[in-house]
Amino acid sequence: MRRGLSVIVAVASTVACSASDAATATVENVFVAENPTSTGSPANPTTSAVPTTAAEPWTLVTKYSSIGESVEGRPIRVAHRIDLPGSELAPDDPRRIVVLVVGVIHGDELAGLDVIDELHDMSREMFADDPVLSAVDLWMIPSINPDGQFAFRRTNANLVDLNRNFPFDWGPIEEPGHWQYAGTGPASEPETRAFTAFVEDLRPDLTVWYHQDAFSIAPSNGPDGPVRAEYARRTGLPLEGVPGGTYTGVAATWQRKTFPDDTAFIVELGPTLAPGEARRHAEAILAVLPLLP
Numbered sequence: 001m002r003r004g005l006s007v008i009v010a011v012a013s014t015v016a017c018s019a020s021d022a023a024t025a026t027v028e029n030v031f032v033a034e035n036p037t038s039t040g041s042p043a044n045p046t047t048s049a050v051p052t053t054a055a056e057p058w059t060l061v062t063k064y065s066s067i068g069e070s071v072e073g074r075p076i077r078v079a080h081r082i083d084l085p086g087s088e089l090a091p092d093d094p095r096r097i098v099v100l101v102v103g104v105i106h107g108d109e110l111a112g113l114d115v116i117d118e119l120h121d122m123s124r125e126m127f128a129d130d131p132v133l134s135a136v137d138l139w140m141i142p143s144i145n146p147d148g149q150f151a152f153r154r155t156n157a158n159l160v161d162l163n164r165n166f167p168f169d170w171g172p173i174e175e176p177g178h179w180q181y182a183g184t185g186p187a188s189e190p191e192t193r194a195f196t197a198f199v200e201d202l203r204p205d206l207t208v209w210y211h212q213d214a215f216s217i218a219p220s221n222g223p224d225g226p227v228r229a230e231y232a233r234r235t236g237l238p239l240e241g242v243p244g245g246t247y248t249g250v251a252a253t254w255q256r257k258t259f260p261d262d263t264a265f266i267v268e269l270g271p272t273l274a275p276g277e278a279r280r281h282a283e284a285i286l287a288v289l290p291l292l293p
């Protein structure tokens with residue numbers, strides 16, 4: 001559920017969109033939700049793209065498109081805050097700060113969805129009035145594992161732990177049914193391939209991946225160390241690694257090794273979120289941007 005949203009402009013597209021053209025992806029199905037007075041309509045989708053007067057009761061518009069499909073054919077949706085001033089910057093504009101947030105990769109770890117809700121709900125004015133935030137181009141993938149989320153299961157429909165399936169330092173882990181089963185090979189899963197293709201195009205400066213429930217952030221000796229430390233400080237998470245498990249084929253590691261200039265890290269939320277905690281995480285994402293290497 002997208003709590004508190006006034007308007008959702010949903011663009012369902014089976015086109016494997018590139019980041020640069022996602023905002024203009026083929027519109028196959030457009031609907032406007034939760035605001036019966038909206039001027040948007042399937043017959044005239046462009047009227048719903050931007051609020052037209054200050055009197056209209058919403059402050060943000062988010063466009064959804066699909067980056068691919070899961071094993072069972074569910075769309076892997078990405079939301080783009082097309083109302084933010086940073087979304088207007090050219091891809092090669094040096095001011096542009098591309099931020100990507102992934103709410104769910106393990107289908108039984110859903111607290112990151114609350115952080116994404118907060119990012120949906122942040123006012124456009126907050127971004128427009130700040131010299132750093134006005135350059136933010138904000139993208140959100142609620143879940144790259146919609147099949148696992150549907151089943152409330154860690155793995156995808158092939159019982160693969162997607163966060164062991166990425167094509168850097170991939171190694172076989174156990175068999176289907178094991179909690180860390182890594183798949184039949186690097187990027188064997190459609191969800192993994194959809195994400196790698198999307199990121200190769202979008203090239204986010206910062207990607208944050210939400211998990212549960214170790215309640216920590218792993219420290220880093222690399223250039224992203226200060227970013228992680230500041231995120232931890234602002235959210236109260238201990239800066240420490242997660243013990244146990246095998247960490248090959250991890251998504252954030254693939255990003256860092258493939259694109260050394262980009263920052264990507266995992267945030268392990270706790271078992272539940274306290275009141276206001278999701279908001280603190282959403283704010284922390286924005287607050288660490290000046291520290292990006």
Ligand SMILES: [Zn+2]
Binds near residue numbers: 106109210211212
């Ligand atoms: Zn996890």
